[in-house]
Structures are given as structure tokens and as C-alpha cells.
Amino acid sequence: MKKIQFIIGLFIIASLAINAQEKKIKFSKGTLKICSSKNFTIEGHDGDEVIIESLHPKRNNIIGRGYNLSGNAVYNSSGKSNKEWKVDAKLNNIQFFPNKKSDTTIHLNNFRFFTNDSKRKKGLKKLGKNNEDKELGIYFTIEQKGDELIFKDNTDGQLVMISNEKYNIKIPNSLKLKWSTEGCEEKNTNDNKYFFLNSKPSSLSNFEGEVEISTSLNNMELTDVTGPVSINTIGGNVTVNFDKKIPKKLYSIYTNNGFIDITLPENSDIIVDADANSVFSDIDFNVLEESTKNDMQQMKLKLKKGNVKMKLNAGLGNVYLRKK
Amino acid sequence: MNLKEFIQENKHQFDDEKVSLDFDAKFERKLKAEFHQPKKKSKLIYLKIVSIAACLAIVFTVVFWQNNTSFTHQKNEILANLENESAGKRLEGVYNFSDDFKKEDEKIISSLLNLLHKDENTNVKIATIEALLKFPKNEKIRLNLIDALATEKDPLVQIKLIKSLSFLRENRAKKPLKEIINNSQTFPIVKSNATLAMAEIKQ
Numbered sequence: 001m002k003k004i005q006f007i008i009g010l011f012i013i014a015s016l017a018i019n020a021q022e023k024k025i026k027f028s029k030g031t032l033k034i035c036s037s038k039n040f041t042i043e044g045h046d047g048d049e050v051i052i053e054s055l056h057p058k059r060n061n062i063i064g065r066g067y068n069l070s071g072n073a074v075y076n077s078s079g080k081s082n083k084e085w086k087v088d089a090k091l092n093n094i095q096f097f098p099n100k101k102s103d104t105t106i107h108l109n110n111f112r113f114f115t116n117d118s119k120r121k122k123g124l125k126k127l128g129k130n131n132e133d134k135e136l137g138i139y140f141t142i143e144q145k146g147d148e149l150i151f152k153d154n155t156d157g158q159l160v161m162i163s164n165e166k167y168n169i170k171i172p173n174s175l176k177l178k179w180s181t182e183g184c185e186e187k188n189t190n191d192n193k194y195f196f197l198n199s200k201p202s203s204l205s206n207f208e209g210e211v212e213i214s215t216s217l218n219n220m221e222l223t224d225v226t227g228p229v230s231i232n233t234i235g236g237n238v239t240v241n242f243d244k245k246i247p248k249k250l251y252s253i254y255t256n257n258g259f260i261d262i263t264l265p266e267n268s269d270i271i272v273d274a275d276a277n278s279v280f281s282d283i284d285f286n287v288l289e290e291s292t293k294n295d296m297q298q299m300k301l302k303l304k305k306g307n308v309k310m311k312l313n314a315g316l317g318n319v320y321l322r323k324k
Numbered sequence: 325m326n327l328k329e330f331i332q333e334n335k336h337q338f339d340d341e342k343v344s345l346d347f348d349a350k351f352e353r354k355l356k357a358e359f360h361q362p363k364k365k366s367k368l369i370y371l372k373i374v375s376i377a378a379c380l381a382i383v384f385t386v387v388f389w390q391n392n393t394s395f396t397h398q399k400n401e402i403l404a405n406l407e408n409e410s411a412g413k414r415l416e417g418v419y420n421f422s423d424d425f426k427k428e429d430e431k432i433i434s435s436l437l438n439l440l441h442k443d444e445n446t447n448v449k450i451a452t453i454e455a456l457l458k459f460p461k462n463e464k465i466r467l468n469l470i471d472a473l474a475t476e477k478d479p480l481v482q483i484k485l486i487k488s489l490s491f492l493r494e495n496r497a498k499k500p501l502k503e504i505i506n507n508s509q510t511f512p513i514v515k516s517n518a519t520l521a522m523a524e525i526k527q
Contacts (some may be wrong), residue, residue, distance in 0.1 A: 229412075
């Protein structure tokens with residue numbers, strides 16, 4: 001019985017793997033600019049192609065006017081009408097949940113839904129260059145300008161969205177990565193109310209090129225990224241792991257009130273400047289300087305010769321330095 | 325004629341009264357050597373002293389020159405890094421300046437001020453502000469920080485500038501602070517920092 005379950009499980013995995021769709025772009029020199037708040041898992045590799053894989057179900061049948069709807073979304077309409085309604089893109093149905101005893105008429109001011117006959121187009125593709133990416137389940141625009149490859153959100157609407165979009169991207173180690181979750185235009189203060197919220201952190205792993213990450217709320221997770229790395233965030237948390245590698249070039253992390261959590265092997269050759277509410281560690285550092293200013297801790301720590309600089313400023317948050 | 329007679333007869337020919345030319349030269353050499361020796365010795369000692377002094381002078385100049393070149397080398401390296409198109413290199417330049425160089429060099433400071441106003445990387449800007457804060461008495465730096473606060477849009481950099489100017493107790497920052505507080509576009513977290521700074525400066 002167990003065996004059968006196992007085989008069924010294998011089949012499911014296999015069919016999932018087949019479902020995963022890839023887009024390959026030959027690009028190995030220059031900068032990859034990601035201007036999107038969507039959830040990305042990025043990995044470095046030694047090839048010369050950028051490979052995008054969507055890990056979420058394809059959107060099929062819902063067209064929201066003026067808004068991008070994707071996957072499962074739950075909206076609570078605020079204001080007078082106490083309606084809560086749910087859009088399930090995968091199953092192509094819309095459910096309404098009237099909260100209290102009230103009328104069941106629902107006013108959809110901004111939305112218009114079309115139900116397409118999904119069976120009829122089976123096996124066919126929507127034509128047009130823009131639709132190629134959508135067919136692959138890729139819902140952001142891809143643009144190449146000079147030596148820059150740019151991934152951008154379609155920012156038509158101004159809305160906070162809960163999205164289950166998830167992308168796996170493999171990028172050549174020879175690239176430079178510039179990743180901004182607020183779009184790449186100048187961060188114009190409060191105006192830009194549009195972003196995707198994900199509880200899962202976006203991640204970058206096994207990358208040897210230069211990295212610049214800028215985000216306001218998204219959490220970031222880096223594994224075996226050798227540097228140089230610069231990350232800044234207002235409220236996001238930054239987790240850095242060195243599993244098979246050690247830091248080789250400058251790390252600079254600023255967060256206003258998130259935490260910075262770094263795990264590294266004790267044979268790393270680093271000098272750490274940590275400014276935080278508190279600094280915690282189980283590593284046997286050589287403490288060069290320490291001071292406390294306005295209840296904020298400042299530590300200068302060294303391992304080995306201190307060849308690689310790590311500048312960690314967690315603002316009101318804490319810094320954690322863990323032994324691997 | 326026996327041998328004795330012959331010798332006696334030719335005595336003057338056997339007895340060479342004249343000193344040989346060879347001897348003359350030898351004598352003269354010996355004489356010269358005898359007379360000039362002490363003079364030569366003193367010259368040698370003098371030469372030795374001069375050469376030692378010269379050596380010392382050379383060593384000193386080399387050390388000084390090397391110091392000087394390593395200084396200008398370090399300075400040029402920092403300046404080159406500050407203008408590099410890679411943000412990682414620019415950061416390296418700023419950090420090297422604030423960690424190792426530490427001198428109030430006009431050229432580097434004007435390069436840093438340029439980054440303060442124009443750099444597109446948030447980390448570079450924040451690191452630059454930290455580096456500039458090491459010279460709180462520099463009026464040019466103070467004025468530039470106030471100017472930057474009036475124009476800066478990036479919330480993280482705004483917060484850093486606000487904290488810095490409050491740390492410097494810069495009274496002239498009140499005007500840009502007021503503008504930030506009254507601007508509806510400002511991030512709430514920036515606003516609260518500005519309000520706090522305003523109160524601290526007024527104290």
C-alpha cells in the first residue's frame with residue numbers, strides 16, 4: 001500500500017515537473033535589473049542564460065479591469081457594505097460571503113469579469129508577442145535595453161496585492177544583479193502604494209556577482225552569496241547564510257527596523273562593524289571596539305585577519321551572528 | 325795580468341756610484357707614500373662620514389617619499405573607487421576612507437559631497453553621510469548635509485540625514501525638517517524621526 005502511495009507521489013511530482021514552464025534568455029554580460037515586488041527565488045549558475053520558471057498555476061479566465069488579479073486573492077471590501085468575497089482564479093469561480101443579515105446585492109464598481117470558454121482554446125495559444133510570456137505563466141514585462149535586462153511589474157493599478165506568484169530564476173554568475181522591490185524609478189515617497197505582499201522572503205543563492213538590493217518591507221534571504229553585496233530596507237529582515245562558501249567581498253546592509261541574521265563558518269576572514277539595538281553571537285570574535293550610544297550597541301569584531309568588510313546597521317533592530 | 329790587477333785597474337767601472345734609475349723611481353714612490361699617507365687617511369675618513377650622511381639622507385628621503393607615495397597612492401585609490409560605476413567599489417572607497425584614511429582631505433571630501441547629492445545607491449549615500457560626520461567642524465559639510473535633507477527623497481537616507489543633523493545640533497536644519505513634516509508625501513516613519521529631531525534641536 002505504501003509503495004503505491006509512493007508511486008502515486010512520484011507521479012504527482014513528475015507531472016508537476018512537467019507543468020513547470022521555462023523561458024530562456026541568452027544574457028551573460030551586464031546588469032539584470034529586477035523592478036518587482038513579486039516573490040523570486042534567484043540562483044546563480046555558470047551558464048550564459050537567464051532562465052525563468054513560473055511555479056504557480058497559470059491564470060486562466062479572469063480579467064480584472066484595471067487590476068492584475070492572480071491566483072487566490074481575498075479582499076475585504078471596506079466601508080459600508082460588509083461584504084467579503086473571494087476570487088479563486090484557479091477554479092474559475094467567484095464566491096461571495098455576505099457577513100451579516102443584509103442584502104445580497106453586490107456592487108462591483110471596478111471589476112468586470114469575463115468567463116472565457118476555457119475548453120475551446122485548449123491546445124491553442126493566444127498569439128502576439130506579449131502573450132508568449134503569459135502562456136508560460138510569466139506576469140511581468142521583460143525588456144532589454146543596452147547591457148541591461150529589466151524585469152518590471154505592470155503597475156497600472158495602485159493596490160496592495162496578496163499574490164501567490166512565485167518564480168524561480170537562474171542567472172549567470174557573470175551578471176550584476178540590481179533588485180528593487182519598489183520599482184526602479186526614484187522611490188517617490190508615499191505615492192507608490194502598489195506592491196505585492198508575500199509572507200515568504202524572496203531569496204538569492206549561490207551567486208558570485210555583484211548584488212544591489214533595495215526594498216521597503218520585503219524580507220530577503222541570501223545563501224552562499226560571496227559579494228560584493230549591498231542591501232537596504234526600511235522594515236524588512238535580512239537573513240544571510242554561508243553554507244558552503246565564506247564571504248569574499250564587501251557586505252553592506254542597512255535596515256531601519258528589521259533584523260539582520262547572519263550564519264557563517266568560523267574560518268571566515270572578516271571584520272564586522274555592527275550597529276544595532278543589540279548584537280547577539282555565539283562566535284568567538286576578536287572584539288576590537290565596543291561602545292553604547294543612546295542604548296544602541298556598536299561593535300567592531302574580527303575573525304582571522306579581517307580581510308573582508310561587513311558593515312551591518314540594523315537601526316532599531318538586532319544583529320544576530322551565528323556559528324555555522 | 326791577474327784578476328786582482330784587473331779589478332784594481334777597472335775599479336771605477338765596477339763601483340757603480342750612480343743610483344739606478346729604477347731605484348730613483350722606487351724611492352720617489354716610497355717617499356710619496358710616506359708623505360701623502362696621513363693626508364689620504366684623513367680624506368678617507370671624511371669621505372666615509374660624507375657617504376654615511378648621504379646614505380642616511382637617501383634612506384630618509386626614500387622612506388619619506390615612499391610614505392608620501394603610499395599616502396597619495398591610498399588617496400588616489402580611494403578617489404578612483406569613489407568614482408567607479410560599481411556600487412560595491414564606491415562603497416569600498418567610502419569605507420576605506422572612514423576606516424583607514426581618516427584625514428580631512430579636500431579632494432576626497434568634495435568627491436564624497438558629490439556622492440551625497442548624486443549617488444543612486446542608498447547604501448553608498450548612508451555610508452557617505454557616516455564618513456562626513458567624522459568632521460563635525462567642517463562648515464561646508466554641514467551646509468551640504470542641510471541642502472541634501474531638503475532634496476533627498478529616499479526614506480532611509482532621509483532618516484540618516486535627520487539623525488545626523490540632530491546629532492550635530494544643526495539649528496539651520498529646522499527649515500527642511502519643517503518641510504518634511506508638513507509634506508503629505510513623506511513616509512510616516514520619516515515624519516516621526518523628523519519630529520523627534522525637531523524637538524531635540526530646539527532643546
